[in-house]
Amino acid sequence: MKILVPIKRVVDFNVKIHVKSDGSGIDLANVKMSINPFDEIAVEEAIRLKESGKASEIIIVTIGPEKAQEQIRSAMAMGADRGILVKTDAPIDLGGVEPLAVAKTLKALVEKEKPDLVIMGKQSIDDDSSQTGQMLAALLGWAQGTFASKLEINDGKIHVTREIDGGLETLELASPAIITTDLRLNEPRYAKLPDIMKAKKKQLDVIESSELGVDYTPRLEIITVNEPPVRKGGIKVDNVDALIDKLKNEAKVI
């Protein structure tokens, strides 16, 4: 079984971002960039399937700037076999290429690489869209198992447990399928130094986005980006009695 894992280069989840004062975007100067955390979970899940003998090859793909090769190398250091960068010049401060165009690009790669499974994140933590996996599944006419907290593959049968608002749901998916990861699926490993060195020699192909025939013209025009209204901190109360008094007599919420 061949697994394709789309990953995205995003601002690290620990960074407090700053909106540019002219409202044109987010300031990315000297900001730490990482693999989108949900995609790290996807890479880990693919590696575990390989370690258990169920998968044979793991291909990482990203659509993004030249520098996104760093994130592909990180995924290969974790244990993925090879990588593909579809290079675009689109600015990435507001999420980069839109989900629909990413899905179309991934579809082109799926048709070329013919994976049996695609595992990807449920959400990018920059644009917070939560769309791409569902869109790719639609374009391919494949089954989708989104927000997965458990994935079991036995005799070609895929069982996916999904985190839904009411609790958990388990679905059986026809193969091939798209899985999107939720936080509880696994805990990604840290790459070891020798593996980081080895990853430098793994195959990483760079494709120009223009080669795939996808239209990257944005459908959504960003009119402006603003800081949200700041929520001011209030006061500290000395004890429980004072808290109850404030809630009853000042905030009037109990």
Place this chain on the structure above:
Amino acid sequence: MSILILAEHDNKTIKSATLNTIGAASQIGGDIHVLVAGANCDAVAQEAAQIAGVTKVIKADAASLEHPIAENIAPILVDLASNYSHILAPATTFGKNILPRAAALLDTQQISDIIAVESADTFKRPVYAGNAIATVKSSDAIKLITVRGTTFDAAATSGGSASVEDYSAPETTGLTTFVKAELSVSERPELTAAKIVVSGGRGVGSEENFAIIEKLADKLGAAIGASRAAVDAGYVPNDYQVGQTGKIVAPDLYIAIGISGAIQHLAGMKGSKTIVAINKDEDAPIFAIADYGLVADLFDAVPELTDKL
């Protein structure tokens, strides 16, 4: 202009986020139709017909639609789409799962999780866990949108008298079959609609200790939430998670107990009217946004609070 709303329901009643989605639709303006796709879901269709502002209910009633499987519902939206300028769904796990599938089939770039309507084609949505708000204008012919419930008023559940039209659902794709669900059952209010939410974090320390949080919640008639750390550690089920990648809540009162206040958590609750934080670390970031902060050991303060209320 007509707007189609994809209703979230359990074949018995409509979920409240659907009402907020209708609230957003009424800000866009135009006729509002509701799609109720389910099995033996006539009660839901009748309920939808009563909602203020709804002029038509389309009922797709078929055994194959008993569970909201995206592969089966998206084609219905695609089939109906040409009659509409907008298709809206709540930004819940239900809407997030189904709507992008329909959007891709319609070659449309969905707009996720809107928090404001500027005009029929321009909307505000949070990015970077709500640390920036983008105003985006769509050039697509049909706009597919998911709606953050907490920022739109719910439509009234009565006052409407819509017609109910039957729609015969196409054959299912057979790609996906439902196996089972393990749903949390609770007598408490629903987390995203509750007036008061009491949330516990890693500081609570164990599943057993969460009883302290439950007692306070029961005293206040509150829903219970949690941080990711508390869910990951198994103190509470996944559906309790509040935050960027969990549930968004905006109650009148949010009490954060043993929660540090990471940006991913704040993203899910900073729209609350009054925020209380109880934490033994006086430098915890949660205090920077709390209206009332109490620096205390939760194992002392929370039982005392419960007793004295």
